[in-house]
Amino acid sequence: MNLTDHPDNPVPPDAKVGFVTTQDGRKLRYAHWPALGSVRKGTVTVLQGRAEFIEKYFEVISDLRSRGFAVITFDWRGQGGSDRGTRNPKKGHVFSFAAYREDLRTVLKKVSLAEYPGPHFALAHSTGGAILLSDSARLRTMLDRVVVIAPLFALPAGEFERKVTRVFGTIRRVLTLGRYQVPYSKRRSGRPSKIIEALAFPLARFLGLIGLGRSFVPGGSGEVFVPFEENRQTSDPVRFKRFGEVLKANPDLGIGAPTIGWVRAASKCMARFRQRDFGPSMKLPCLVVAAGADRIVSTPAIEEFCSRVKATGYLEITGAAHEILMERDEYRDQLFAAFDTFIPGKDS
Structure with a gap:
């Protein structure tokens, strides 16, 4: 599968695209680019969030190349141009985040470390950040430093809690998978939801069993298009429209809602970050950047995690929505200023 080129989102020049196979036989689409300029600072592997591609x-890749970094990125199994794990290709599905960790280690070993010189860094968003940090003990020998943006540590409370309570009041409809919309909170507090942890995640585990x-x-459904006014990812209408145009040009890249199995797997991963013994095992130098107006993941949970894990630094960008890399320039510029400070390179 080639990269999808669009006038509003052109493929950065010098791209090389391929597939790499994991130990369990999944084919992952990847792409890589050499650094630009005479000063080469190393290599950055970019880790996407859920449902991305x-x-x-492309814009982020160009930003990194102009800074002197070679760039590798790939599609997680089940999304983008990589192998799907369900008959319905629009389902975002995995039974365990261990599968994603296998994806990451495969790309690092067979592409990033094999094709490009160090030092090696990672830039990870949301679910990609959770996958990376959950495997940090093993990745310490592969990566020198990482920047993680709005990682999936917990879901926010608020209206979500009230809706989940209604779901349990109509348990029959849930068990028969009738349509029942459960939106995320629109409240700023973003505190981790105790209702979700106590009720929704155990229900997901039960339904999986x-x-x-x-x-x-x-x-949930396989619908991939959301009006800008209803999106929770970014406040930038131009970038939001750009990604929609790419999906219209190649609908096969998109996936819809997650499956119950995916939620079950995510809940187990998030629970690991709340365990007190996780902090001492975290040795990989990491800068965590949170979005101050995040309505997808819990910013307070991210801050609490960083307060007890010595290997992490913490920055919150006030006003930014969940996808800071896809946000307005006033937020992106703050993120890249922090990146430039934390990710030092060495001249070749």
């Missing part, structure tokens, strides 16, 4: 990161793991979450 290589083409969405009775054979519904590959079903969409209640209320």
Whole structure:
């Protein structure tokens, strides 16, 4: 599969595209680019969030190359141009985040470390950040430093809690997977939801055990398009429209809602970050950047994690929505200023 080129989102020059196979036989689409300029600072592997794809990161790739970094990125299994794990290719599905960790180690070993010189860094967003940090003990020998943006440590409370409570009041509809919309909170507090942890995640585990793991979450569908006014990812209408145009040009890149199995796997990964013994095991130097107006993940949970893990630094960008890399320039510029400070390179 080639990269999808669009007039509003052209493929950065000098791209090389290929597929790499994991130990369990999944084919992952990857792409890489050499650094620009005479000063080469190393290599950055970019890790996407859930439901994303290589083409969405073309602008980020150009930003990194202009700084003197070679760039590698890839599509996680089940999304973008990589192998899908369900008959319905629009389902975002995985039974365990261990599969994603296998994806990451495969790309690092077979592409990043094999094709490009060090030092080696990673720039990870949301679910990609959770995958990276959950495997930090093993990745310490592969990566020198990492920047993680709005990692999936916990989901925010608020209206979500009230809706989940209603779901449990109509348990029959949930078990039969009737349509029941469960939106994320629109409140700023962003505190981790105790209701979600106590009720929704155990329900996801139960539904998985009775054979519904590959079903969409209640209320979920394969729809990939959301109006700008309803999106929770970015406040930048231009960048939002750009990604929509790419999906219209190649709908096969997109996926819809996650499956119950995916939620079950995510809940187990998030629970690991709350365990007190996780901090001492974290040795990989890491800068965590949180979005002050995040409505997808819990910013307070990210701050709490960083307060007890010595290997991490913490920065919150006030006013930014979840996808800071896809936000307005006033937010992106702050992120890259922090990146430039934390990711030092060495002259070749």
